[in-house]
Amino acid sequence: MRQQETKNLTIKDIARLSGVGISTVSRVVNGHPYVKEETKQRVLAVMEEYHFTPNANAKNLKQISANAISVVVRGTNNAFFASILEKMERAIEEGGFQYRVTYLDERSDEIDAARRVCNEIKVRGVIFLGGSGAGREKELESIPVPCVFSTESAASAGLEHVSSITVDDRAAAKQAVDYLFEMGHRDIAVLGGGREAFNNIGLRYQGALDSFREHGTTLSMERYFTCLFSMEDGYRAISEVLRAGKRFTAVFAMSDVTAIGAAKAIADAGLKVPDDISIIGYDGIDLVRYYNPTLATIRQPAEEIAKQSVALLLDAIEKDCPARHVTLRGELLPGASVKRI
Numbered sequence: 450m451r452q453q454e455t456k457n458l459t460i461k462d463i464a465r466l467s468g469v470g471i472s473t474v475s476r477v478v479n480g481h482p483y484v485k486e487e488t489k490q491r492v493l494a495v496m497e498e499y500h501f502t503p504n505a506n507a508k509n510l511k512q513i514s515a516n517a518i519s520v521v522v523r524g525t526n527n528a529f530f531a532s533i534l535e536k537m538e539r540a541i542e543e544g545g546f547q548y549r550v551t552y553l554d555e556r557s558d559e560i561d562a563a564r565r566v567c568n569e570i571k572v573r574g575v576i577f578l579g580g581s582g583a584g585r586e587k588e589l590e591s592i593p594v595p596c597v598f599s600t601e602s603a604a605s606a607g608l609e610h611v612s613s614i615t616v617d618d619r620a621a622a623k624q625a626v627d628y629l630f631e632m633g634h635r636d637i638a639v640l641g642g643g644r645e646a647f648n649n650i651g652l653r654y655q656g657a658l659d660s661f662r663e664h665g666t667t668l669s670m671e672r673y674f675t676c677l678f679s680m681e682d683g684y685r686a687i688s689e690v691l692r693a694g695k696r697f698t699a700v701f702a703m704s705d706v707t708a709i710g711a712a713k714a715i716a717d718a719g720l721k722v723p724d725d726i727s728i729i730g731y732d733g734i735d736l737v738r739y740y741n742p743t744l745a746t747i748r749q750p751a752e753e754i755a756k757q758s759v760a761l762l763l764d765a766i767e768k769d770c771p772a773r774h775v776t777l778r779g780e781l782l783p784g785a786s787v788k789r790i
Contacts, residue, residue: 516545527678546763561588583606615649623659624781634699635698679710698727745784745787
């Protein structure tokens with residue numbers, strides 16, 4: 450009897466046997482990091498008991514293929530992406546679809562990963578969270594389903610099946626640096642990623658340059674510190690420059706997680722935020738409200754990004770709508786981490 454049940458088992462059955470929702474089982478199967486350990490172990494125990502192997506279960510793969518959306522997430526420790534993904538998954542389920550999440554580190558190729566997913570289970574559409582299609586039109590043409598780039602513009606690709614939604618990163622970054630100038634700072638450092646890339650990091654860099662120019666000065670390359678978007682790397686980057694004897698009165702960090710890492714490095718160097726060094730982040734994750742001192746930041750509308758990303762994709766899948774590109778505005782949230790001088 451158990452063998453017969455096992456042969457026909459689906460994710461829906463695993464959810465019922467585990468006492469959890471289908472979305473929770475999907476998260477466990479796809480290695481989602483935001484599942485309670487107790488819940489994860491309960492689902493895994495049921496899968497082991499019934500010898501359930503999703504990748505080898507043809508019926509289950511067929512079921513997923515018929516009604517699934519792939520979400521490819523570039524950045525495994527990005528708290529902002531985590532907040533978007535939670536809302537995105539809910540919107541996908543409300544739209545009547547299942548989802549499959551693939552996590553990549555910042556150095557991985559998101560388009561290649563999407564192609565592999567499409568070949569494996571033939572999903573109905575793909576959302577790239579944090580990925581970039583700039584200059585990769587030929588590769589995107591090989592993806593046979595509608596795509597949406599979430600948090601990165603894909604307007605330059607000019608492809609009928611590729612939409613995007615993003616924040617005006619250049620304007621928002623300028624707003625962040627403007628705020629530091631307005632608070633009296635002139636010796637300002639910038640903490641970010643590869644500034645040469647034509648993606649949201651490159652646009653934030655250009656926005657910072659716009660602010661410096663408008664205030665009659667320039668951003669010295671000795672004041673631009675490169676790091677990955679994680680607390681650990683933000684901490685490393687600022688620790689290194691402080692140990693080298695470099696000093697500045699304020700830092701614009703291109704993400705909240707790097708800002709938090711930088712603030713910790715400042716404290717560990719025997720300095721204080723904002724008494725010695727002010728800092729402003731970017732993203733508006735929930736943690737900034739509870740950080741001490743409250744972190745100034747640029748808030749990106751995570752819920753709107755998530756909902757519109759899914760809406761754009763569903764319109765393409767169900768209504769065969771042409772590509773659209775939506776740009777939202779960031780919002781400056783002043784905080785106690787910036788001191789007027």
